[in-house]
Amino acid sequence: MNDKNFFSVLSNSSESKARTGILETENSNILTPVFMPVGTTGTVKAVEQRELDEFDTRIILGNTYHLFLRPGIEILGNAGGLHKFMNWNKSILTDSGGFQFFSLSKLKKIYEDGVEFSSHLNGDKYFFTPEKVIDIQRIIGSDIMMPLDECLPHPSEFSRVKESIGLTLKWEKRCFEHYKSTKELYGHSQKLFSINQGGAFPELRKKSIEDLAEIDFDGHAIGGLAVGEENSLMYDVVDHATDHLPGKKPRYLMGVGTPIDLIECVERGIDMFDCVMPTRNARHGRLFTTYGEINIKSAKLKNNFSSPDEECITYTSANFTLAYLRHLFIANEILGIQLASIHNVGFYLNLMKNIRQAINNDTLKKFKKEFLVKYTSGIKN
């Protein structure tokens, strides 16, 4: 079941731990380092499937918790899985819902056996066990499944984190066993990653990684970061984590991050990222561009008829002006959100493409330097 060709490293940077590779699922070949747009409920918010295709998106995220609540596993099963349901024939990675028990923490109660939670939609009570989380993801049919984990806030007490990584390990072992004893439902194989925790405590992070690495997961994720800690601390934890993660398996940093975070963490050996930032910020009127971030609603842009980004060509930047985008946001027009989302996702994917190219040419350090000069110049602001 553990396909040896699932992940291959293609090139290594001589300047850092950065590397390129390829993830081969039955639905797509994914070049790494990769950024995976977040599509929690079966849609990358405000971006159509054909737009994702247009900038060559090979994998997106879904969320077990949210899809379980809506539309529910019965409908997803009847539809023949999420791919068919949403008409997406590339890859999907589903998060387990562990993060929702952190972000919706008031609605949950953690037990040894799993998590009891109340739906944020109507208060209905449910109980997720590690096995159930796998069962749901079997029905969703994601190419890569994530195990149930416990994500703690930062900062957390050493003893609390220590206890937590023990619980997470037990849950993930159960997920793995259930994964091995069940089968895919729709003819394409599904992979299962681990998620290590350990907060910002190096020894706990190391222990979590080593314990999980003993199990034959298809890849390893770093969880519990970007939850309020300083950026430099996050980079340190990532650096430390990748020193201990198996080199032959893909490394996935969950929930990260800003464009700068992506470069910093690629240098530290990360292969996969996901983050709501490009889509959420787009809906909130913030554009990511080569020359920094733009608040599209700013009064300064009223009469600015230039492209939001002449150097990163997307459908949006190639066809529309800042003044028009601003107008759409001020007028509360849906198209503004769509165009901003298209641009931001396009910007992220383009950035990753450039990063991969730089690693292949072994010029990542130079690329980073040049990127940062422009990105932090604030020319547009």
Add this chain to the structure above:
RNA sequence: UCGACAGUAGCUCAAUGGUGGAGCAUUCGGCUGUUAACCGAAGGGUUGCAGGUUCAAGUCCUGCCUGUCGAG
């Protein structure tokens, strides 16, 4: 022309005679495995004008101005 009602922030409206507020709009921030087209902050007022009563008036009284409606 007469009558009724109404004039408070850019807009729509609050405010027992007792420190004039809110929503929207404006401007500026913030969003990191999506409860998020969201959240936060700031700016913005001779309460239509002129008098009067009162310790104290957006509020009560008088006149004027403007608007809406009605009558003629």
